[in-house]
Structure formats: C-alpha cells, structure tokens
Amino acid sequence: MRVIFAGTPDFARAALETPFGSSWKGAAKPQVVLVEFFDYACPYCKASNPHVDQLLKENPGLRVVYRELPILGQDSVEAARLSLAASKAGRFREFHDALYAAGRPAPDTNATAARVANIPPTPVQDPAARAAWDAMNSGQRDAVNRIFANLGKAIAAYERRIMPGASRFDAFVEAAIRRDTNAMEAALTSDEVAGLRLFIGKANCIQCHSGPLFTNNAFHNTGVPAAKGLPMDVGRLEGVRKVLADEFNCLGRYSDARPEQCGELNFLAADAHTQARQFRPPSLRNVAERAPYMHAGQFATLEQALDHYNKAPAAPQGHSELKPLGLTDRETAQIVRFLGSLSAPVNAEPRWLAAP
C-alpha cells in the first residue's frame, strides 16, 4: 500500500517520515522518502517487496520508511509486534525479508522470522538471562527484587497525589448541601440533573459506580462483548490466579502491609463460575474525555456504552449482572449529558505535573 503525503502538515509529515528504530531501507541521507504502510499478510505488500528492493538499488537517494498497519487479523498483529521488536534491536530488514520468505504470518512463520532476525528474547525467555539470575545468591536476588518493588511503590505513591479536580457535578452537590438553588442551577443544566436522577434511580448505575470516584472497586460481569481479533480475556479469573502466585502480592516479603491488612488475599480463590469476565468498574470522573470505552475499547462512544446498558445482552462468557433498563432515547441522552458534567482538570501541585 503506497501513500504520497502531498499537502500533509509539516509536523505530521516529519513524524511519518522518521522511522521507528531500524524500520527503513535505502539512503542514510535521503533526497526522497517514501512511506510504506503494510501488513505482512497482504499479498500485494509481499509481491512488491523485491520490486521495492530493486527501486532502492536503482535510486541511491531514495529511502523507504516502513509503517506497520496490521489490519488482516491476529497473526498480522503478532507479526507487527515482532517486527517492532526487531526494529528496536536494529534488525528490521532481517525480520522483514525473513517473514516474507517464510510465508503468511502465523505462529510458525512468525517464530521462524524472529529466529532468523535473532530478536533478543525477554529476560524470562532468554536462557542466558535465566542462568545469570540462577547464578546469583539469594541476597543478591533479594536486593534486585527490593529495588523492583520500591520502583512500583514510588510510582503508586506519585499517582496518589494526582487527584481529579472539582467538576460542575461537585459544585452542584455543594450547592445542594447549602440548599442554594441558584448555584445548583448554575452548576448543571436541567438535562444533566435529569441524567443524575436516572443514574441513581431508574438506571441504577450507582449500584457499581458509587462513592467519590464513582466506583465500588468490586468486580462485575456486565456482558461487555469480546474484543474482535484478540484472545478471550477471562478478566478477574486470570487476575486472581496471577495475584495468588505473585511473590510481590500483599502477603509477599516486599509488601508493607501487615498480614491482617491482606484480608481479600486470604479468602481469594479462582472460581470460574463467578469470576469469568468480571472487570472492575473504572472511575467515571473525566469519562467523557477518554473514549473508547471498556477494557479493550469495545465502544467508541458513550452513546454506544449506554445502548449496551439499556439492552443488557448476554455475556460472551459467564453471566451478565445487567438487566434491560427500558430507557428512552431522551433518557440515555440525559445520562450521557450527566456524565459530561464529571469532567474537570486534574488537581495537583504544578511540580508534580512537570518533568523532574
């Protein structure tokens, strides 16, 4: 697939023409840059590869910059991931040519190309790295683990300082407590107030989206459809298995919590009947600013999310807790309006938002 960027703004053009890692072939100091968007499963991309090489040979001033555009399925996405890893390691060309030579992207052809391009494995997969870890004594391993745990704690402590600022909804609540009807009307429109009424009433969103952050922090199966092209995400079921096995969990030696503070972990067991496709409700603060929605971005808009709640379809796995709501179009629009009133800039000291 070839695209010529005539009339593209300069900054976008520069971003497109600057290769990721080693994802390019041809001139080191190019006079002409050609950007190729491609998918390893696209037969035309594959057929053109020798012609592009020929073109580069005949035109020493030409550079071809390759941009991954995996649209033809999960094997293409996997191939693109490996290709980016190869690019980062300076071995894009080797991977690119090896995968086209191996055939259509698939677990075996992808693995062959990764081997030919000698993509460095992650430390867990790398026998040399594993052997180095095994050769360390327990004191050394403990020191590495402690540094790793402290990094996580430092990031968590930082994130806790970044709080959502007061939104128009908060101004409304304060005014309501003061019984100041003028300030209440100034804070929210009548449609937004109607949406709030539905949120805590007929639509019962508050069942799961409660408290200052609009989440009960529990886990629920809400029948969100599976994401197309991705392996089935079993949600909490897999999460529980991972956290129980994790040496960095609440009961682990790097935790600052006392065992009695890890109550949940003590009573946790993987249970496919109840935990399959359970997810935690995210905070709804600033929700209007961060489409797409749900754990894999299944819904592009808040209207689509509301349509899902209104219809309450069966879950792809496990049982959805939702019941059809019988909301009219006007009512769903009012709830969407209300969600818009939860937006506000973050509230943090400026020094926490600037680069260190």
Ligand code: HEC
């Ligand atoms: C039974 C619990 C439950 C109820 C009731 C519920 N939600 Fe949710 N909500 C969730 C869960 C769980 C998620 C995350 C699901 C996921 O990631 O797949 C979620 C996600 C969302 C999201 C997406 C947020 C994001 O950042 O992706 C929106 C918007 C939302 N809910 C709005 C509502 C509204 C409006 C109502 C009422 C009509 C409602 N919810 C009722 C549990 C619930």
